[in-house]
Amino acid sequence: MSGQRRVDHFLFLGTGASAGVPVVGCKCSVCLSKKPKNFRFRPSGILRLAQDNRQLLIDATPDFRSQALQFGIDRLDGLLLTHTHFDHIAGIDDLRIFNAWQKQNIPCLLSRESFDDLQHRYPYFFDETAQSAKFAFTRLDAPMGEIEFCNTKIGYCSYRQARMGVMGFRVGHFAYISDIRHYEASIFSFLKGVQVLVIGALRPDPSPLHLSFDEAIAFSRKVGAQETWLTHLGHFVDHDDAHQLLPAGVRLAYDGLEIACTK
Ligand SMILES: [Zn+2]
Numbered sequence: 001m002s003g004q005r006r007v008d009h010f011l012f013l014g015t016g017a018s019a020g021v022p023v024v025g026c027k028c029s030v031c032l033s034k035k036p037k038n039f040r041f042r043p044s045g046i047l048r049l050a051q052d053n054r055q056l057l058i059d060a061t062p063d064f065r066s067q068a069l070q071f072g073i074d075r076l077d078g079l080l081l082t083h084t085h086f087d088h089i090a091g092i093d094d095l096r097i098f099n100a101w102q103k104q105n106i107p108c109l110l111s112r113e114s115f116d117d118l119q120h121r122y123p124y125f126f127d128e129t130a131q132s133a134k135f136a137f138t139r140l141d142a143p144m145g146e147i148e149f150c151n152t153k154i155g156y157c158s159y160r161q162a163r164m165g166v167m168g169f170r171v172g173h174f175a176y177i178s179d180i181r182h183y184e185a186s187i188f189s190f191l192k193g194v195q196v197l198v199i200g201a202l203r204p205d206p207s208p209l210h211l212s213f214d215e216a217i218a219f220s221r222k223v224g225a226q227e228t229w230l231t232h233l234g235h236f237v238d239h240d241d242a243h244q245l246l247p248a249g250v251r252l253a254y255d256g257l258e259i260a261c262t263k
């Protein structure tokens, strides 16, 4: 995308659950479907900031290389990491190519918990002599707050998915809250005034690690978002059929969808 934007945009690079859709070996109707909106890479997106055309990636999935090629991602100004489950970080080594193109370490914003886990899983990122992706880490020690990162005010808020701490992010009237199951009531003061909400919801039925569609809809109503996009969708979800279950203002996201971050 070229030219200056008037408002921030968010491009969905992936809207699938941890196994992606289709699921390898699955013969369900969604996995066998040829409808493009039923093809889902692992969950991630690019925040495109109007102010200076910066591009911030949210999570680096195992599909990152394919996502970058398919959606023409040729520059990265920063990485926001929600948490360190496989489906959100397994493509992080592939960001190395941007070190080469841009001749700098990639700024990365993450929680203390994610930072500690990254040190454990990817010790070579912290070895100056290693030929690997290189980052300039900004570690968030507080559970909630706001920070200047890549020239932009980023709000952050932590919640839990089983034993893993997850960060949700907010820029202006836009928020990205994925992999959420349990949260404190204070998340609603953090999200006050959000107009465009992206929220993780695995499927219509309840599940142990994610919100159901009804729970996500109730969450969005509490936030008061004008527009809500469900992401992190499993293979039980046929895009067209599922839309009939959703009330006005709540839609299913799909790979390649680009939305404005303000209403
Ligand atoms: Zn996930």
Ligand SMILES: [Zn+2]
Pocket (backbone or CB within 6 Å): 022, 023, 026, 027, 028, 029, 030, 031, 032, 235, 236
């Ligand atoms: Zn399936």
